[in-house]
Amino acid sequence: MSEILRLENLGFTYGVGTPFEKRAVDDVSLSINKGEFIGVIGHTGSGKSTLVQMLNGLIKPTDGKVILEGEDIWEKPKEIRKVRFKVGMVFQYPEYQLFEEDVYKDISFGPQNMGIIDPLEIDSRVRSAAKFTGLREELLEKSPFDLSGGEKRRAAIAGVIAMDPEILILDEPTAGLDPMGRDVLLSQILQYHKRRQNTILLVSHSMEDIARVADKIMVMNHSHLVMFDSTREVFSHGRELEKIGLRVPQITKIMLELKEKGFNVPDGILTVDEAFEYISRILKKEGKLW
Amino acid sequence: MVRDVAFGQYFPGKSIIHRLDPRAKIVMLIAYLVICFCTFNYVSLALTAAFTVFFILLSGIPVKFYFKSLKVIIFIVILTSLLNLFYGTGDPIWQWGILKITVNGINRAFFITIRIICLILSSSCLTFTTSPTELTDAIERLLRPLEKIHFPVHELAMMMSLALRFVPTLLEETDKIMQAQKARGADMDSGNFLKRVKALIPILIPLFVSAFRRAYDIAVAMECRCYRGGSGRTRMKSLHMGKTDVISLVVLALVVGGVILCNIFIPSVI
Numbered sequence: 239m240s241e242i243l244r245l246e247n248l249g250f251t252y253g254v255g256t257p258f259e260k261r262a263v264d265d266v267s268l269s270i271n272k273g274e275f276i277g278v279i280g281h282t283g284s285g286k287s288t289l290v291q292m293l294n295g296l297i298k299p300t301d302g303k304v305i306l307e308g309e310d311i312w313e314k315p316k317e318i319r320k321v322r323f324k325v326g327m328v329f330q331y332p333e334y335q336l337f338e339e340d341v342y343k344d345i346s347f348g349p350q351n352m353g354i355i356d357p358l359e360i361d362s363r364v365r366s367a368a369k370f371t372g373l374r375e376e377l378l379e380k381s382p383f384d385l386s387g388g389e390k391r392r393a394a395i396a397g398v399i400a401m402d403p404e405i406l407i408l409d410e411p412t413a414g415l416d417p418m419g420r421d422v423l424l425s426q427i428l429q430y431h432k433r434r435q436n437t438i439l440l441v442s443h444s445m446e447d448i449a450r451v452a453d454k455i456m457v458m459n460h461s462h463l464v465m466f467d468s469t470r471e472v473f474s475h476g477r478e479l480e481k482i483g484l485r486v487p488q489i490t491k492i493m494l495e496l497k498e499k500g501f502n503v504p505d506g507i508l509t510v511d512e513a514f515e516y517i518s519r520i521l522k523k524e525g526k527l528w
Numbered sequence: 529m530v531r532d533v534a535f536g537q538y539f540p541g542k543s544i545i546h547r548l549d550p551r552a553k554i555v556m557l558i559a560y561l562v563i564c565f566c567t568f569n570y571v572s573l574a575l576t577a578a579f580t581v582f583f584i585l586l587s588g589i590p591v592k593f594y595f596k597s598l599k600v601i602i603f604i605v606i607l608t609s610l611l612n613l614f615y616g617t618g619d620p621i622w623q624w625g626i627l628k629i630t631v632n633g634i635n636r637a638f639f640i641t642i643r644i645i646c647l648i649l650s651s652s653c654l655t656f657t658t659s660p661t662e663l664t665d666a667i668e669r670l671l672r673p674l675e676k677i678h679f680p681v682h683e684l685a686m687m688m689s690l691a692l693r694f695v696p697t698l699l700e701e702t703d704k705i706m707q708a709q710k711a712r713g714a715d716m717d718s719g720n721f722l723k724r725v726k727a728l729i730p731i732l733i734p735l736f737v738s739a740f741r742r743a744y745d746i747a748v749a750m751e752c753r754c755y756r757g758g759s760g761r762t763r764m765k766s767l768h769m770g771k772t773d774v775i776s777l778v779v780l781a782l783v784v785g786g787v788i789l790c791n792i793f794i795p796s797v798i
Contacts, residue, residue, distance in 0.1 A: 294711060319715060322712075327708075329704065334705065335705055335708040336734065337733035348713055351713030352713055398712060
């Protein structure tokens with residue numbers, strides 16, 4: 239797998255030289271490969287939002303470098319907009335950024351900013367983005383302000399996907415949705431990732447969601463990157479995660495406690511199915527099952 | 529960034545100025561601004577300027593924040609003083625075409641500069657040391673006599689405090705929306721004037737939508753807490769005039785008296 243993004247000693251300090259000076263991100267170095275699905279976790283104020291906003295040049299780092307496809311994104315500050323088309327960013331509650339008369343126009347805002355003028359190309363981008371996010375065709379004609387909350391969210395995400403970014407960053411895309419809406423949106427993102435084969439960074443507070451979709455996890459704590467490893471590996475450090483105010487998925491936690499009680503189960507179980515497998519194996523061995 | 533605006537911000541503190549009754553502060557500011565523009569010679573100008581410096585030092589707020597508030601108006605200061613410079617009367621000491629500079633013009637330019645600076649500094653002193661709530665409370669109390677002619681004083685004060693309360697919220701919101709549109713490739717930093725105005729649309733529309741949504745939310749929240757207008761409302765903190773308030777009012781009265789005396793006995797230079 240080839241590297242697409244590399245961070246070198248990345249750091250950011252808010253309000254340099256004022257009494258409100260605060261170190262938001264400190265000395266983060268890592269490398270992300272093409273096609274990886276990465277979960278970003280950390281409690282509120284740990285620096286995850288600042289970190290992801292540096293990846294597409296919305297925030298200029300005060301130290302270190304962001305290297306996208308081998309080039310420092312701040313080498314030519316005038317061309318920073320090009321970086322934003324390669325690294326798409328969906329903010330928290332993105333529905334508040336909708337502004338056009340109808341959904342179709344709103345989704346085409348990004349592609350138009352890219353300088354695409356061919357209406358056919360724009361049309362195909364808008365329609366496929368709407369399809370990826372599960373936005374029904376007839377909604378494209380409607381005003382974005384007439385949609386339901388979940389539909390607005392989809393429309394806003396489609397607005398970023400329409401730019402067809404190599405890296406897609408989603409900051410808590412499921413926040414405030416009902417459980418059904420969360421599940422559906424998440425599987426759509428996963429499907430999009432599988433079909434488009436691009437790199438996705440998902441910031442989330444839901445460990446269950448992360449466990450379900452991510453290949454690797456970045457753990458932020460007090461502006462530092464404390465872990466960056468495969469999902470299984472990170473979630474097998476359940477106790478350490480708890481120490482910094484995070485959890486592991488419930489099923490992982492149950493298996494961790496079974497292990498601490500002396501049962502022979504591996505670390506970092508992520509799904510109920512897996513857990514069922516191991517528990518039934520143990521029960522069979524002890525002759526207590528069926 | 530939009531957040532860097534220091535003008536009108538409140539800095540919590542415990543200085544004498546912070547503890548003054550906001551009503552006294554407002555009355556003093558108004559009286560001071562009037563007298564500031566009634567200075568016609570250098571002695572009275574020096575007196576009013578000294579008064580401003582005195583209050584700034586008493587407020588205990590770093591002087592650099594005062595300088596920051598001056599930055600906003602530097603253009604106005606330069607423009608008005610330049611205009612005044614060339615509009616003096618009397619014998620020109622320098623002339624180029626229709627442009628002429630006189631001693632009177634130089635004096636005028638100097639006076640207007642100092643006056644505007646004093647105006648901004650003293651108003652900043654008020655907003656730096658008085659929280660928005662105190663400020664609107666004081667305005668409500670000061671305007672109360674107008675209720676006799678059925679002027680909606682309470683409603684006006686409530687609108688003011690709501691507006692002030694939403695300034696930081698809307699600034700933050702603007703920032704967020706700007707970031708989100710930039711992430712979609714919105715170009716706000718280049719192009720001609722028309723292009724830049726057009727680039728504001730994707731920011732203004734979501735901002736208006738969210739302002740209306742917030743207005744609706746706060747109206748519902750106020751109704752839930754049985755808000756029904758001003759009549760019969762008591763307040764948690766009632767205002768009291770104290771010894772320091774009286775003393776500072778007396779100090780100001782002395783400055784006003786001093787300026788008036790100077791104007792009578794010293795000839796005007798502008």
